Amino acid sequence: MNNSGPSFWTVASSTLHMMLSSATPVALAALGGLLTEHAGIMNIGMDGMILMGAFVAAAVAAAIGSAILGVLGAILFGIVVGLFFALFTVKLKSDEFIIGCALNTLALGLTGYFARAWFGVKGISSEAYFSKLAIPLVKDVPFVGNVFSGHSVFVYLTWLLVVVMWLFVYRTPTGFWIRAAGESPETLRTAGKNPERMKWIASILCGVFCGLAGAYLSLGNLNGTFVEGMSDSRGYIAFACVIFSAANPAKAYLAALMFGFFDALGGQLQGVIRSDLPFAYLTKAIPYVITVVMMVYVVVRAQRKRTRMAKQQFKNLG
Amino acid sequence: MKNVLAWIRRHVNLGYIAAVAVSIAAALLIDAVILLAAGHNPVAAYRELIVYPFSTAAHFGNMLEYAMVLCLCGLACVVGSRVGIFNVGGEGQLLLGGLVAAFVGSRMSGMSLWIVIPCAALAAMATGGLYAFIPGVLKVKLKVNEVITTIMLNSVAAFVCSFFATSVWKNTRFNEGIDVSEFRFATLIPGSKLSTAIIGSALITFFVWYILQKTSKGYEMRLIGDNPRFARFAGLKTDRIVIAAMVVSGMMCGLCGMFRVYGAEKAFISTRVSNEYYFEGLMVAMIAQYQPIPTIVISIIFAILKSGAMGMQSVGVTIQIYWVMQATVIFCMAAQSGVMTAIRKAGERRAAQRDVAARKEGGAAHE
Numbered sequence: 001m002n003n004s005g006p007s008f009w010t011v012a013s014s015t016l017h018m019m020l021s022s023a024t025p026v027a028l029a030a031l032g033g034l035l036t037e038h039a040g041i042m043n044i045g046m047d048g049m050i051l052m053g054a055f056v057a058a059a060v061a062a063a064i065g066s067a068i069l070g071v072l073g074a075i076l077f078g079i080v081v082g083l084f085f086a087l088f089t090v091k092l093k094s095d096e097f098i099i100g101c102a103l104n105t106l107a108l109g110l111t112g113y114f115a116r117a118w119f120g121v122k123g124i125s126s127e128a129y130f131s132k133l134a135i136p137l138v139k140d141v142p143f144v145g146n147v148f149s150g151h152s153v154f155v156y157l158t159w160l161l162v163v164v165m166w167l168f169v170y171r172t173p174t175g176f177w178i179r180a181a182g183e184s185p186e187t188l189r190t191a192g193k194n195p196e197r198m199k200w201i202a203s204i205l206c207g208v209f210c211g212l213a214g215a216y217l218s219l220g221n222l223n224g225t226f227v228e229g230m231s232d233s234r235g236y237i238a239f240a241c242v243i244f245s246a247a248n249p250a251k252a253y254l255a256a257l258m259f260g261f262f263d264a265l266g267g268q269l270q271g272v273i274r275s276d277l278p279f280a281y282l283t284k285a286i287p288y289v290i291t292v293v294m295m296v297y298v299v300v301r302a303q304r305k306r307t308r309m310a311k312q313q314f315k316n317l318g
Numbered sequence: 319m320k321n322v323l324a325w326i327r328r329h330v331n332l333g334y335i336a337a338v339a340v341s342i343a344a345a346l347l348i349d350a351v352i353l354l355a356a357g358h359n360p361v362a363a364y365r366e367l368i369v370y371p372f373s374t375a376a377h378f379g380n381m382l383e384y385a386m387v388l389c390l391c392g393l394a395c396v397v398g399s400r401v402g403i404f405n406v407g408g409e410g411q412l413l414l415g416g417l418v419a420a421f422v423g424s425r426m427s428g429m430s431l432w433i434v435i436p437c438a439a440l441a442a443m444a445t446g447g448l449y450a451f452i453p454g455v456l457k458v459k460l461k462v463n464e465v466i467t468t469i470m471l472n473s474v475a476a477f478v479c480s481f482f483a484t485s486v487w488k489n490t491r492f493n494e495g496i497d498v499s500e501f502r503f504a505t506l507i508p509g510s511k512l513s514t515a516i517i518g519s520a521l522i523t524f525f526v527w528y529i530l531q532k533t534s535k536g537y538e539m540r541l542i543g544d545n546p547r548f549a550r551f552a553g554l555k556t557d558r559i560v561i562a563a564m565v566v567s568g569m570m571c572g573l574c575g576m577f578r579v580y581g582a583e584k585a586f587i588s589t590r591v592s593n594e595y596y597f598e599g600l601m602v603a604m605i606a607q608y609q610p611i612p613t614i615v616i617s618i619i620f621a622i623l624k625s626g627a628m629g630m631q632s633v634g635v636t637i638q639i640y641w642v643m644q645a646t647v648i649f650c651m652a653a654q655s656g657v658m659t660a661i662r663k664a665g666e667r668r669a670a671q672r673d674v675a676a677r678k679e680g681g682a683a684h685e
Contacts, residue, residue: 044465088649092656097404097465098604102648105601108594109641110352116636117356228638236469243463277485285477288470295470299462 013146015264020147021221023260024155025050025213027253029238031158031165032209034247038169039202040182041089044100046210047235048107049081053214055111058226059118062126067219070126074211082207083200090199104235112228129224130154152220154212158253161209165249178202210235233288240291244298258294262287338605338616341650348646353635363630370629371622377629379510383582385621386519387574391599392606392613393526394570399608400530401556401563402543403457407468408571408596410475411449413588415442415572416579417479420496420586421487423579427500434501439576446572447565449475454564458557464564479588496579496586503581515581522570527610539563571596598624601644605651620644 029046036043053074061070085103088094115123130152139149169175180188181198188195213234218226237259245251266283273279326332350360371381391408398405405411419442426434453471456462484494503513530536542549542556550556578591602620606612627640 088652088656092653093659094652094656095604098648099652101406101597101600101604102645102652105597105641106645106649109638109643109645112638113352113636113642114356116638117358117634233469233473236466240466240470243466278481281477281481281484285474288473288477291470292467292474295462295466296456296460299460303461 009143010146011268013143015261015268016147017150018264018267019257019260020155021151021260022263023253023256024151024158025216025221026234026238026241026259027158027162027256028154028213028216029210029235030241030245030252030256031161031249032206032213033238033242034165034169034245034249034252035178035202035209036199036206037242037247038179038182039199040185041199041203042096042100043085043203043206044097044239045085045103045235046100046206046238047231047233048100048104049078049085049207049210050214050217050235050238051104051107051111051229051231052081053078053211054218054230055115055124055214055226056211057215058124058126058218058224059114061128061219061224062119062124065126065128067126067128067130067224070128070219071212071215074215075208078207078209078211079204080207081211082204085207086200086203090196090203107231108229111226115226115228123228124218124224124226126219126224128219130220152216154216154220162249162253169247169249174198174201213238237287237291240295244294246302255294259287259291262290334607334612337651337654338612341605341647341654342619344650344654345643345646348650349639349643352642353639356635358633358635362633363635366629366633367623367626370632371625373629374509375507376509377625379507379512381621381625382516383511383513384624385618386516387578387595388599388602388617388621389523389614390519390570390574390577391596392603392617393523393610394567394574394596395600395603396530396606396608396610396613397526397563397570398567399603400536400539400543401560402546403454403464403560403564405450405453405468405564405567405571406465406600407450407453407471407475408567408599409592409594410468410472411446411568411571412575412578412592412596413479414449414475414575415446416575416586416591417482417487417496417588418442418445419572419576420498420579421482423498423501424487424489424496431501435503435580438498438501438580439573442572442576443569444572446575447569450564450568450571451561454561454568457564458560476588479586483586483588490585492587494587497584498580498586499584501580502584503577511582513577513581515577518573519577522573523610523614526570527614530610598641598644601648605648 029050032049033043033046056077057070057074059070060073061067064070081103085099088099089096132150132152133156135145135149139145167175169179177188177193178198178201180191180193181195181202185195188198214231217230217234218224222230238256241252241255241259244255263286266286269283269286270280273283346364350364353360353363371377391412394408395405419438422438422441423434426437449471450468453462453464453467456467457464480494482488483496487496488494490497503515506512506514506516530539538549538554539559541552542554542559546556575591579586583590598620599617602617603613606616623643624640627635627637627643630639631637
């Protein structure tokens with residue numbers, strides 16, 4: 001036995017701790033993305049929405065000196081971005097793929113440009129940010145405390161939002177209409193509801209959630225700092241999570257947790273591997289490889305299921 | 319004279335050219351507001367934008383080199399989208415192609431240039447093609463969304479490149495880099511990045527245009543892109559053609575990476591070989607509506623804008639404004655075509671209403 005390193009339980013709890021914090025932005029964005037997915041919009045532009053949210057939150061917090069107002073700014077701006085996205089994809093009926101790509105590029109350009117122009121080469125670094133919360137009682141429980149305590153408030157808020165979104169999607173009329181807007185818009189129109197309107201609502205809410213995800217990245221995770229391109233493909237990973245979960249909020253959160261786990265594992269492996277070679281680059285690639293593997297697995301499994309059901313039906317007919 | 323006009327009308331889509339021109343003008347107006355909001359002087363900035371690319375031979379050469387990159391990447395996207403598959407992973411294919419090409423060059427030290435360059439090019443094409451083959455097969459055989467897989471593979475490729483270029487394959491005293499300055503394309507304009515690689519790019523561009531527009535293969539590809547079911551029932555091996563298109567697209571990106579390494583940078587340094595260049599090429603292809611000739615023209619226009627954006631740095635504007643410009647042009651084009659469709663539909667509806675009203679009146683007169 002080698003006793004020089006940290007014990008297994010310390011490593012395990014810190015990995016799980018990192019898993020929760022790095023799953024949160026992906027989960028928040030995925031909660032928004034599953035609405036647009038239900039409404040029948042292919043939303044590639046989430047990455048840009050997250051980036052703009054991160055920028056606005058950090059910029060407002062730095063300018064006003066209040067982290068809460070920073071989040072509020074990100075939410076309001078998220079509404080604007082959602083409206084903008086819906087204007088093109090719903091109203092003007094542009095190609096969703098093109099608009100999503102353009103939105104990502106626009107976000108990368110605008111945030112980088114204004115960060116330099118308004119805040120100088122240092123970038124944005126807000127004094128006000130969300131500090132990590134130590135939860136009374138829980139933090140003293142040996143293993144559990146290390147995992148669940150000491151996160152920013154966003155992590156706990158996300159749990160609440162997952163429940164709220166599940167209820168919203170599956171248990172409210174609006175949620176039902178949003179799903180119908182994607183699945184069978186003509187039926188919805190016959191029922192007297194406007195599918196376009198549902199798409200607008202989904203798109204706006206998606207903007208809000210992505211704004212929150214961005215606000216977490218800059219104000220919660222990085223202590224008030226905005227870094228250029230800090231969304232780091234999380235929007236795309238969120239999109240993948242939406243697909244894994246068939247746009248179910250609870251499953252989407254699990255998918256995000258899985259991404260968070262491999263992200264954390266990669267981070268931990270960096271510390272474990274003792275080598276002159278920069279293996280950190282390779283461990284950072286792990287979550288992206290896993291996403292591809294998961295994507296294949298989920299699609300194949302869904303196909304198998306469909307084939308089995310078709311065979312069953314065929315047998316019943318015979 | 320009349321014949322010329324008729325030819326132009328038949329072969330040139332004047333409406334499209336007008337749409338692009340108006341969109342770029344509108345985008346520049348919007349960007350002027352953005353420049354103002356950031357506290358820059360739009361007039362001074364735009365003067366640099368127009369003057370800088372043509373101010374010196376080196377600037378002009380760099381502009382052309384960038385146009386070459388945009389054009390290759392844009393066409394790589396066009397080849398995929400022709401058969402209905404979106405290669406968003408060109409960035410990774412480009413980086414990996416450049417990396418492997420640089421590795422091959424660094425291990426063939428002392429050999430003839432005429433052996434090394436083709437070897438490096440082949441290696442780059444093979445790497446890029448293989449890396450595109452993965453999402454291609456996944457899409458065709460298993461129906462896995464190629465947009466997500468290619469984007470994930472981009473990140474993977476970037477990390478892999480950083481790993482090799484900073485450690486095992488590194489051959490410079492710098493932190494990162496595979497030096498290949500021993501073998502390189504001859505520089506065409508002294509002091510610029512423009513090299514003879516542009517001749518290779520021009521040849522590829524011509525072949526792509528020729529195959530897509532002038533051969534039956536190109537027609538088959540368009541058929542698959544427009545209506546895959548019909549193409550399958552017509553007896554085309556759609557699966558194989560789609561995968562092949564994806565691989566060719568990846569090969570073009572890989573080769574583009576090799577051109578960057580051996581032509582412009584003379585070394586593989588991942589941040590310098592490509593900085594989201596493929597995405598910029600993708601945007602060009604989108605503005606060109608995935609047509610080869612417009613892709614070529616628009617890559618030159620955007621190369622001028624990019625070069626001009628570098629010039630704008632002298633008045634304090636940072637290079638990110640280029641991304642803003644590209645995106646605003648796309649939004650303006652989308653808005654324009656959306657509004658035009660809406661107006662046309664409204665016109666049709668009014669005409670139909672008039673028709674109905676006229677018929678009613680006619681009916682009333684008869685009675």
